[in-house]
Amino acid sequence: MNIKELLSPDVDLSSLQAKAEELLAAIETKIRNLKNAPEGRLRIAQRESGVYYYHVTDSSPEWGDYLPQTESKTIARLAQKEYDQTVLAEMQRELKTVDRFLKSFCPKRLHDIFEKLLPARRKFVQPVRLPDEEFAEQWLSVKYSGKGMSADAPLLETSRGERVRSKSEVIIADTLDRLKIPYRYEFPHQLKVRRNSRGRGDALHNPLGNKQDGGRRTVTFHPDFTCLNVRTRREFIWEHFGRMDAPEYIAETLGKFETYTANGIFPGESLIFTMETQERPLNPATVEALARKYLQ
Numbered sequence: 001m002n003i004k005e006l007l008s009p010d011v012d013l014s015s016l017q018a019k020a021e022e023l024l025a026a027i028e029t030k031i032r033n034l035k036n037a038p039e040g041r042l043r044i045a046q047r048e049s050g051v052y053y054y055h056v057t058d059s060s061p062e063w064g065d066y067l068p069q070t071e072s073k074t075i076a077r078l079a080q081k082e083y084d085q086t087v088l089a090e091m092q093r094e095l096k097t098v099d100r101f102l103k104s105f106c107p108k109r110l111h112d113i114f115e116k117l118l119p120a121r122r123k124f125v126q127p128v129r130l131p132d133e134e135f136a137e138q139w140l141s142v143k144y145s146g147k148g149m150s151a152d153a154p155l156l157e158t159s160r161g162e163r164v165r166s167k168s169e170v171i172i173a174d175t176l177d178r179l180k181i182p183y184r185y186e187f188p189h190q191l192k193v194r195r196n197s198r199g200r201g202d203a204l205h206n207p208l209g210n211k212q213d214g215g216r217r218t219v220t221f222h223p224d225f226t227c228l229n230v231r232t233r234r235e236f237i238w239e240h241f242g243r244m245d246a247p248e249y250i251a252e253t254l255g256k257f258e259t260y261t262a263n264g265i266f267p268g269e270s271l272i273f274t275m276e277t278q279e280r281p282l283n284p285a286t287v288e289a290l291a292r293k294y295l296q
Helices: 013-035 069-104 108-115 132-140 167-178 247-262 284-295
Strands: 041-047 050-056 065-067 183-185 189-194 211-213 216-221 225-229 234-241 271-275
Touching (some): 041 069, 050 069, 065 069, 167 183, 167 234, 271 284
Parallel strands (some): 234 271
Antiparallel strands (some): 041 050, 050 065, 189 216, 211 216, 225 234
16 A cells, blocks of 8 residues: 655654764864864975975964974874864854754644644645554555464464464564554565576465566565554564574575565664574563664
């Protein structure tokens, strides 16, 4: 489902505020350095016989006092001084620009224009950007078919009554639900996989589709969770690998990672994963930390 919005997610003001603080700290450092810098400036003369350095001050000749190579520290301090003066002015200009933006930028005004419409009018209006709640509602309204459960599968349900395949998936689902992060369980994704020398595709996790595409084929993957970061409007696949002490399972897991990266799905960008073994079960604190890091 393609939810149309004319405007992308709002600028992350926290990163701009951090940038302003970083600029301010750098400005203060350069001001202190310039107070301790030598007087005057550096003049460089490039001739056929070589490069010559001169220290120009109010008391020096117009072309400055010659600095031999033995005065390399003085040359470096004068060169650094001129650089610091130039970069200081630019950082001060940049800080003023960021400060003006932070003071004047107010995305809430755009949202309020739509929110303040009477309900009878609002239902006929397509806003430039949907309220987060409405976007999440539309995203969750997509109809799809999961993989289904076998008759002998254990009966494990999440807090919202959804049946899943493992206790660890219960932990993940309940954490997402508690943090109000929208998700779809085992939502189908169409991915490309390589065909091996025998004409078969690479090891897959229950593929249902099979469309030819030269040396590749399209298969249907059902990742454990497809999650939505409502603030950024980005989707993440969350895979839990629960038998990482079984060699065959590890091989299958590596194959899935290869398939995801080959389809432009990278860890930390659009892929989250958790793992466990019998001796090291899934830690709920890890699940919550990942959910807050990438999905809020």
